[in-house]
Amino acid sequence: MVLSGEKTIESRFSRNRCAPYGEIDDGDIILLKEVAGPICxxxxxRRIWCYDxxxxxxxxxxxxxxxxxxxDDEFWSSRADALYxxxxxxxxxxxxxxxxxxKRDRRGWVSLRSRQMAFDFA
Incomplete structure (x- = not known):
C-alpha cells in the first residue's frame, strides 16, 4: 500500500520507547522491506509525530x-495496550x-547509522 501511494502514514505502536520513537527525523530515508524478504x-x-x-x-x-x-478495526484493537x-x-x-x-531478528523497525549503510548496487 505504501508503494502504490494508498497508505501515506506509517504507524508504529509499542509498549516500550523503542525505535522509531524518538529516533526518526524529518527527511530520513526509510527502506521498505517485505516480510521475510528483500528491501523493495x-x-x-516528511513529518514525524511521537505520542505518549x-x-x-x-x-x-x-x-x-x-x-x-x-x-482496519482489528489493527486498532490490537494496539489498545500500546503506550507509545x-x-x-x-x-x-x-x-x-x-x-x-x-535481518534475522523480530524487530519491526531498525535504525541504520551511516557506517551500516554500505550497499553494493553494481
Whole structure:
C-alpha cells in the first residue's frame, strides 16, 4: 500500500520507547522491506509525530490519522495496550530492484547509522 501511494502514514505502536520513537527525523530515508524478504522500496520521512499514549488517547490518533494509516478495526484493537506511537508521513515512495537484507531478528523497525549503510548496487 505504501508503494502504490494508498497508505501515506506509517504507524508504529509499542509498549516500550523503542525505535522509531524518538529516533526518526524529518527527511530520513526509510527502506521498505517485505516480510521475510528483500528491501523493495524507499520513501522519505516528511513529518514525524511521537505520542505518549498515556496523555494522548489512541482514539484521537485514529480519528486524525486513520484514513492515511489505512488500518482496519482489528489493527486498532490490537494496539489498545500500546503506550507509545510513532507516526511517519511518507513522501515520494519508490520501488527499487530488490536488495537482500540479512535481518534475522523480530524487530519491526531498525535504525541504520551511516557506517551500516554500505550497499553494493553494481
Amino acid at each position: 522500496g524507499l520513501a522519505l520521512a 499514549l498515556s496523555t494522548e488517547p489512541i482514539d484521537r490518533i485514529r480519528h486524525r490519522f486513520g484514513a492515511a494509516i489505512r488500518a 506511537a510513532t507516526l511517519i508521513e511518507l513522501d515520494a515512495p519508490a520501488s527499487i530492484a530488490p536488495v537482500g537484507c540479512d
